[in-house]
Structure formats: structure tokens, C-alpha cells
Amino acid sequence: MAQIATPGRSSAHRALAPLAGGLIVSCQARPDNPLHGPTFMAAMARAAADGGAVGLRVNGPDDIRAARAATPLPIIGLFKRQYDNSPVVITPTFAEAEAVARAGATIIALDATRRRRPDGTPVTTLIARIHASLGLPVLADLAELTDALMAEDAGADAVATTLSGYIDPAVPPPDEPDLALVTLFAQRLRVPVVAEGRIKTPAQARSALDHGAFAVVVGTAITNPREITRGFVRALGP
């Protein structure tokens, strides 16, 4: 409880409070996506804001800057970068975190698993450096409880189930969101739990809150028309 009284905790609280119980729309499109780029992501951010989202999740400085200019919503910023020597892709080093902060993100999301990061920095050190140098709260993207407990001890201000199903490249992710992990995190952690990953329907989003989520991130089902099209095409069959 002592932690909560520190200035860092209270600024994290201010950053996270507007997200409580709400929908965070992830606006991301890879280079091969017809909607790739800041023009499209800014429009998606505006659509999300107009539609009632309480926050955005955005990848990369260019798209974060565009979303920042387009809406007043809090932005969970991340920066996906694939290094040769590490499986960690979501904001793997301080350099990416700093770029995300400079672009206008209000919260920094990063892979907080214990997997080795490209520069070997332990996640504890990275979180501490982000708090000290950038003054922003950290959302720890995770896949299981042990890492989550460690991330919380390391000072993560919130946790997300983002990486559940994406750790072992040999195992394809399931279709359904991992609401059991949402429940587990909510029961065992003191920090807010953000439900993220494969939430495709309003009913699943509602269920995530009922499983104890503090907020819900939806991406593909809202901002990826190519993938939504594929879902319909699969249902219609050959």
C-alpha cells in the first residue's frame, strides 16, 4: 500500500482512471495492410473516439503522433520491433519506449515476460527507467501469472493478457479470448487488469469485464476490415 502513496503511483492512477470499465480500441495495421499508415490510423482513432472508446492502443511513433493529433483520448503506446537476438517484440528496449513517449503516448505498453530482451536489460530495470526518465505508467503485456506477479513487483502500473496464446510459435493461438487468465490476474494482482487478445464480439467484451477486467482492448474486430472480411468469407465457405 505504501507504493500507492508515492507520486509515481498517483500519476499512474490519473492516467489509468479514465479507462475504467471502458473500451480501448487498438488501431494497428501492418505494412501489408491496405489501411497501413498514419492517415488511416488517425481516421480509425477518430472513429473510435466518436464511437465512445475511452482510450486507444497504437503502435509506432508515426501512428501515435497521428492519433494524438486526431483525438484527445489517452493513448497506450507501443513500438513493435523485431531484433534478431530476442523473441520480445513489443517495446523491447528503452529506445522504443522513449520514442513512444515523445510521440505523445500517455501509457507505455511493453512485453513484460521474463524472456531475454535484445539488450539484456531485465524488465524490472526497464520499468524503473521508464518511470524515472519518461514519467509515464507502464502496461505490462503478459501471458501467465508468474511473469505478472514479477511485473507487478517490478512496478508495472497495470497488466494485460495481450500475449496469451502468442508465446510458443509452434502452438497456434486459440480462437477464444483467454478470460480464465483475466480472472486469475484479477484475483491475484493488485494492479488493474486489461483484457486483450481475440475479443471479437461485444458479448465477449462484456464477459471480460464480468471476469474482472478493468478495461477491454479490441483491435481486429473494429479496425481491421481485411481480417473481418476473412471471417465472413470463411463462414460462407468455398
Add this chain to the structure above:
Amino acid sequence: MAQIATPGRSSAHRALAPLAGGLIVSCQARPDNPLHGPTFMAAMARAAADGGAVGLRVNGPDDIRAARAATPLPIIGLFKRQYDNSPVVITPTFAEAEAVARAGATIIALDATRRRRPDGTPVTTLIARIHASLGLPVLADLAELTDALMAEDAGADAVATTLSGYIDPAVPPPDEPDLALVTLFAQRLRVPVVAEGRIKTPAQARSALDHGAFAVVVGTAITNPREITRGFVRALGP
């Protein structure tokens, strides 16, 4: 059956055949939508094509031209224009049909209800003029069977359930698609039936085919991120 042997019928057949059993993605965004305009609609068209759609439904010459340049898919073109003296909005007169054809549409969708059109032209005359002057097949947007039988007699090459739920402004449209009307059209008409209107999920799209639809149009659930956001926000509650 004699009709089917005429050149008009066979060219209509050629235009419609690629749509059989498939998904038609409606790419429309009104001026107040953050994704309004040809740049965004071209990207949506590309996303739909990449995702496996067999055709597009696009409103207005600018967006049709953009979609035409962006993809090789058949385009069901329409042109929504509100005249003061008529409730008919979807391609209400020949002028709009001609603009749609010039922009590159391969099929022309129009309101084929018996409601009075702005220039008083009966729908029979309009369909005949489109066939004779523009050489394109006509998709008749409808809400009930009597109009559909008349549209078929008037030479409509296909019918769609587009207007079901939108005729009486005093009655809000239901949430669900009108699959009963799809069944009725499929049982009573010889021309292909396109299911359109409020199809939100892949399961509903599949069900439309099972109810006898020749093809399925999905718009909002794929190409309107603001409206999809609203659906999630409603589910999360206040």
C-alpha cells in the same frame, strides 16, 4: 424462360455470376464519418478484396471511381441523393444511374419500391432505360414481395432486401436481418436474391445463404469502425 435467352439477360448473367455464394462488402461512409471519402473507401475496397470478397457495393461516383481503380472486383454502384419531393434516395433518377455507370460500376442498385420517384418516372421505365442506354444489370433494392414481383416483371436482374425496415420512418428498424424476406424472395422470384441489411456476424451471413440468398452484402460490420465501436461500448454499459 424466353427472357433468359436475350442478350440483355446473358450479359446480366455474366455480371452476376461471379457473386454467387459470396460476400459483397459495402464500402460507404457518410460525410460525418471519419472515414468519409475516396481515399478511405479505396482502402476499404482493397481490404475487402484482399480478404476474399467477391464484390463491392459503393455509393457515389467519386467512391466508385476510387474503388474501381483500387480493385478488379465487380462493383454494385448506387448514388444516394435526397430530393425534396420524394422518399426515394437510392439512385432515384436516371441521372444518378448514369453517373454511377460512368464511374465504373458493373451493376446498378436502385430503390425499386413503388414509391413516387423525384421525377415521377415509374421504376419499370427507369430499369428499361438503364438496360437500353447504359447496358448494365439492375439490382432492385426492396422491402417487400409485391414490389419485388413488380420489379422482376419490370426486368430487374436481381433483387435485394436492402430496404426492409427502412420504409416507415416512424418505426425503428429491428436489430436482426430480415431472413424471412430472403426466404420469401427466394421462393417466389426467379431472379437471384441478395441478402442485405443488418447482417452483423459471419453466422448471420451463413444463415442468409441457407435461407436462399444468392449472395450476401455486409457493410457496417466490416467497414464502419465507428458503428462497430458503438456496439462494443453499448455492451460494456455506462
